[in-house]
Amino acid sequence: MTPLVVELLVLPQSTELPDADGFLAVAGLFNAQQREIWGNDDFCETPRAQLARLRSTPTRRRQLLVARAGSAQVILGVAQLNFPLTDNLHTGTMNVVVDARARRRGVGAALCAAAEELAAADGRRTLIAETDHLLGGGEGTAGEGPASFIPQDAAASYALACGFRLELVERISRLDLPADGAGEGFPDSAAGAGYELVFWQDACPDALVDAYAQLRQKMSTDAPLGGLDLVPEVWDAPRVREAEGKARGMGYGVLVCAVRHTASGELAGHTVLEVARSKPAVAYQDDTLVLQRHRGNRLGMMLKAGNLRQLGLHFPEVQRVYTWNAEENRYMLAINEQLGFRPIGYAGEWQKELSLD
Incomplete structure (x- = not known):
C-alpha cells in the first residue's frame, strides 16, 4: 500500500466551491458509515448540514484529520475531533470512519494515533469515542451488565484495539408513527396539578432563555454518565x-x-425534538430532563407526549422518531416503551486516558 499521509482538512466556506472536493468526500464517508450500520438513510445528512455541524463555535473547536494515499491523494478515512472550550477542558471526542475498501490496511490505526497526538498536544488527557451497533449484530463483548449489549463487531474491536474502555451503553429506540397523524394516540398532554406546559419552535422566548439554559446545564449532570470522566x-x-x-x-x-411550576414560575423540565427539513419523514429526540425536586409527578410522560403531539401539528410528514437513553436509565426507558418506542440498536461510549508526556 502507498504510504499514508494524515493531515488536517480545512473546511471550505461552502459546499459549492471548487475547494470543497475533500470535504464532500468526507461527507460521503460519514453517510456511507450510517448506511452500512442501519441499512437506510435515516441518519445521513446533506453535505451542507454536515458543514454546519462541523464548524467550530465559541464553545467547541472541531477539527478533521484525513488519511490520504496514492498519487491522486484519495481520502481513505477521516477522524472527527471535538474539543470543548468552556468546560471539560481535559476531554475531547473522536469519531473515526474508514472507507470500506481501505480497511485492515492500517488506516484506522493511523488516524487514531494522529487524533490522540493532536488531543494530547492540546492538553486533553481523556478521549471519548462512540460506536453504533444494530440490534442483533452478534454476541456481546466480554463481561456482564451494559457491556453485554455491545456486539463483538468491527467497531467494538477497533475501539478495544486502540485502547479504549467501554464506560456507558445507550439504547437506540425508534417510534413508528401512524400514517394518519403523528400527534394522535398519545396520552393527554395536559400537565398535572400545579404545572403547565410551554411550547416553542426553533428559538426560546427571551423571557425564558436564562431558565432554559439552566435546564440544559442540568442535563449534563443529571443524565447517567457511567464511568465517563465528565x-x-x-x-x-x-450558548442557547x-x-x-x-x-x-x-x-x-x-x-x-417545557413544563413550568405555576407557583414558583420555575421551569421544571424540558424535552426537545429535531427534524431535518431535507428529510421530513424522520425526527430525532434530543434532551429530556425533569429537575430532581419535581420528579414523581409524571412530568416526563407529560413532556414527551406533549411534544409528540406538537410534532404531529408542525411536522405531519414525520413517520419515525429516534431516541437515545442510557441503558441504566430505567425510568426514561419505561416512558419510551409506554409511548411505543422499540429498541433498534445500541451506542457504546468508550474512553481512553492519554499520556501528556
Whole structure:
C-alpha cells in the first residue's frame, strides 16, 4: 500500500466551491458509515448540514484529520475531533470512519494515533469515542451488565484495539408513527396539578432563555454518565442561542416542550425534538430532563407526549422518531416503551486516558 499521509482538512466556506472536493468526500464517508450500520438513510445528512455541524463555535473547536494515499491523494478515512472550550477542558471526542475498501490496511490505526497526538498536544488527557451497533449484530463483548449489549463487531474491536474502555451503553429506540397523524394516540398532554406546559419552535422566548439554559446545564449532570470522566457543562443564554443557530444552519426544525411550576414560575423540565427539513419523514429526540425536586409527578410522560403531539401539528410528514437513553436509565426507558418506542440498536461510549508526556 502507498504510504499514508494524515493531515488536517480545512473546511471550505461552502459546499459549492471548487475547494470543497475533500470535504464532500468526507461527507460521503460519514453517510456511507450510517448506511452500512442501519441499512437506510435515516441518519445521513446533506453535505451542507454536515458543514454546519462541523464548524467550530465559541464553545467547541472541531477539527478533521484525513488519511490520504496514492498519487491522486484519495481520502481513505477521516477522524472527527471535538474539543470543548468552556468546560471539560481535559476531554475531547473522536469519531473515526474508514472507507470500506481501505480497511485492515492500517488506516484506522493511523488516524487514531494522529487524533490522540493532536488531543494530547492540546492538553486533553481523556478521549471519548462512540460506536453504533444494530440490534442483533452478534454476541456481546466480554463481561456482564451494559457491556453485554455491545456486539463483538468491527467497531467494538477497533475501539478495544486502540485502547479504549467501554464506560456507558445507550439504547437506540425508534417510534413508528401512524400514517394518519403523528400527534394522535398519545396520552393527554395536559400537565398535572400545579404545572403547565410551554411550547416553542426553533428559538426560546427571551423571557425564558436564562431558565432554559439552566435546564440544559442540568442535563449534563443529571443524565447517567457511567464511568465517563465528565464535569458539568457551562450553559448560559449565548450558548442557547449558539445551539439554536447551529440547528438553523444545519436545516433543522426544533420543537421544545417545557413544563413550568405555576407557583414558583420555575421551569421544571424540558424535552426537545429535531427534524431535518431535507428529510421530513424522520425526527430525532434530543434532551429530556425533569429537575430532581419535581420528579414523581409524571412530568416526563407529560413532556414527551406533549411534544409528540406538537410534532404531529408542525411536522405531519414525520413517520419515525429516534431516541437515545442510557441503558441504566430505567425510568426514561419505561416512558419510551409506554409511548411505543422499540429498541433498534445500541451506542457504546468508550474512553481512553492519554499520556501528556
